[in-house]
Amino acid sequence: TQLLEQSPQFLSIQEGENLTVYCNSSSVFSSLQWYRQEPGEGPVLLVTVVTGGEVKKLKRLTFQFGDARKDSSLHITAAQPGDTGLYLCAVYSSASKIIFGSGTRLSIRP
Amino acid sequence: NAGVTQTPKFQVLKTGQSMTLQCAQDMNHEYMSWYRQDPGMGLRLIHYSVGAGITDQGEVPNGYNVSRSTTEDFPLRLLSAAPSQTSVYFCASSYGGGPHNEQFFGPGTRLTVL
Numbered sequence: 001t002q003l004l005e006q007s008p009q010f011l012s013i014q015e016g017e018n019l020t021v022y023c024n025s026s027s028v029f030s031s032l033q034w035y036r037q038e039p040g041e042g043p044v045l046l047v048t049v050v051t052g053g054e055v056k057k058l059k060r061l062t063f064q065f066g067d068a069r070k071d072s073s074l075h076i077t078a079a080q081p082g083d084t085g086l087y088l089c090a091v092y093s094s095a096s097k098i099i100f101g102s103g104t105r106l107s108i109r110p
Numbered sequence: 111n112a113g114v115t116q117t118p119k120f121q122v123l124k125t126g127q128s129m130t131l132q133c134a135q136d137m138n139h140e141y142m143s144w145y146r147q148d149p150g151m152g153l154r155l156i157h158y159s160v161g162a163g164i165t166d167q168g169e170v171p172n173g174y175n176v177s178r179s180t181t182e183d184f185p186l187r188l189l190s191a192a193p194s195q196t197s198v199y200f201c202a203s204s205y206g207g208g209p210h211n212e213q214f215f216g217p218g219t220r221l222t223v224l
Binding site for chain 2: 031103
């Protein structure tokens with residue numbers, strides 16, 4: 001059983017559309033991170049959310065941490081081809097052990 | 111700053127062969143870790159280290175050994191490669207092991223075991 005469930009697994013949308021991807025768990029976490037991975041490269045950190053209900057914005061990307069600190073969402077407004085990639089959420093399951101979700105693979109069609 | 115470097119970039123092994131995947135960082139990070147990434151799956155933690163001389167197991171440690179003799183280097187050893195170890199391997203480092211630390215990843219090593 002995955003500690004973190006990400007949905008959808010795959011998403012292909014037209015440039016300019018909006019989208020939301022999710023990261024869910026039955027466990028409570030002190031913080032949650034979102035990474036983006038482009039083909040042939042390692043993941044790169046986008047944001048860390050630490051407070052229940054917290055909302056962080058990074059240009060067209062909006063990240064929210066659930067009130068109960070069990071889930072998170074990533075909303076992209078007016079998607080661009082440069083947003084294409086694998087989006088991964090990650091948490092610390094115990095001291096120093098970092099666990100990643102299986103990811104959402106996003107494709108933006110021009 | 112080179113960041114996190116990994117060698118080799120690609121490797122093909124035969125079943126039963128051994129090899130070492132190299133990982134180095136020049137950011138003076140205490141925390142280093144190894145992940146494998148398989149199609150349709152995220153990153154799974156193999157081993158990690160919170161500092162020189164200290165290592166511990168992650169989710170999928172079987173078939174892999176690590177050591178951390180210096181802050182900079184964290185090699186991953188496959189003692190007897192198996193086809194199930196075909197994967198992309200990523201090394202990462204961070205300033206500390208706490209939940210607010212950013213993980214910096216290397217470019218990955220693509221390993222095929224025949």
